[in-house]
Amino acid sequence: MSQDDKLFDTSVVHDGYDAKGMLGSLSVPIFQTSTYAFETAEQGERRFSGKENGYIYTRLGNPTVSVLEERIAALEGGEKGLAFSSGMAAIASILIALTKTGDHIICSAGLYGGTFSLFNLLKEKYKIQFDISTMETREQIESLIRPETRCIYVETPINPTMKLIDLQMVAEVSSKHQLPVIVDNTFATPYLQRPLELGCDVVIHSATKYIGGHGDVIAGLVVGKAEFLNQVTMTTLKDIGGVLSPFDAWLLLRGLRTLPVRMERHSQNAEKIFSLLKDHPKVAAVYYPGDPEAFQYEIFKKQMSLGGGMISFEIEGTKEDAQHFLNLLKLIKIAVSLGDTETLIEHPATMTHGLLSQEERDAVGIRDQLIRLSVGLEHWKDIWADLKQALDQL
Ligand SMILES: *Cc1c(COP(=O)(O)O)cnc(C)c1O
Secondary structure (H helix, E strand, O other): OOOOOOOHHHHHHHOOOOOOOOOOOOOOOOOOOOEOOOOOHHHHHHHHHOOOOOOOEOOOOOHHHHHHHHHHHHHHOOOEEEEEOOHHHHHHHHHHHHOOOOOEEEEEOOOOHHHHHHHHHHHHHHOOEEEEEOOOOHHHHHOOOOOOEEEEEEEOOOOOOOOOOOHHHHHHHHHHOOOOEEEEOOOOHHHHOOHHHHOOOEEEEEOOOOOOOOOOOOOEEEEEOHHHHHHHHHHHHHHHOOOOOHHHHHHHHHHHOOHHHHHHHHHHHHHHHHHHHHOOOOEEEEEOOOOOOOOOHHHHHHHOOOOOOEEEEEEOOOHHHHHHHHHOOOOOEEOOOOOOOOOEEEOOOOOOOOOOOHHHHHHHOOOOOEEEEEOOOOOHHHHHHHHHHHHHOO
């Protein structure tokens, strides 16, 4: 339930906005302005000193963006939301806000490719060390905690292997050591999984994916405690400046309204495709969070309400066979990104995770024959017909 007790499907449509005082405009107005005129010089002084609330300059806040920030906070069950120009801008701003030279981060094994590059950049330039953990047990995580550890960074379901991490367990370990847990909730969305309710501290989204849902905007969102996010607003968001434009905020508000309906259908379609892939003789393995036979199903039941739209699978063969398979598809588009209305397919070893070394890919289970599928909203029979005709030709 969201903070004012509206049910999720209602919050997604209404929270953070009241048409009253907005000339009755049902759609959230786009405040396409860079700055705001003060009534007097003294008012400008009060705004800058923080004695009076109000807008100053769009990098510091914008009414259209504020509606989106309030809405995502309600959906994740957090105190405050912040919007960024991309998922990576959000992740970088949060990590830079939390760490300084010499600090240490514990992160989950298997991360979004860009996030992994960012960890490496922080290490090379600012000597911020990180340790990677599969986070299967408390002991495993605890053994990595050092005096310089500043946070635990988790992605679940993990991209692209669909492995799950028990968020409640990680939150328990971290609160014992007073470390914040940051969760990249991009694959699940708050409709399927709400990390803050499980004891985690900060949720990050690449809103480019399911939140926007239509493949037409790049954006990032963060939800967490007001105290921490106010600090981010006044430091990394203000000083690095990766803010979201008002128009892109409006696109996200438009996409968000249908999140529950879309996630239900993405999940239904993916469940069908998952079971059909599993029975196809050319498919060697299929990975799906909602797989009832997977060793991680207990974690799934604890923290996710549906399996979502992401599947990965392995075909028999080599990298070239995987590329050949992609080339045989007709309806399904070869593209990175995910969560769009269109079904998208990609080859992690040469695309999203191509910058990792072979050893790094091996360590997280990204084999050359692994393929990632973002199941879209087309009729599942058409999605399957396309996959099947290509698999049958292998
Ligand atoms: C896409 C993605 C990101 C990065 O988001 P951008 O909006 O592309 O900057 C981060 N994490 C995950 C899990 C993603 O899928």
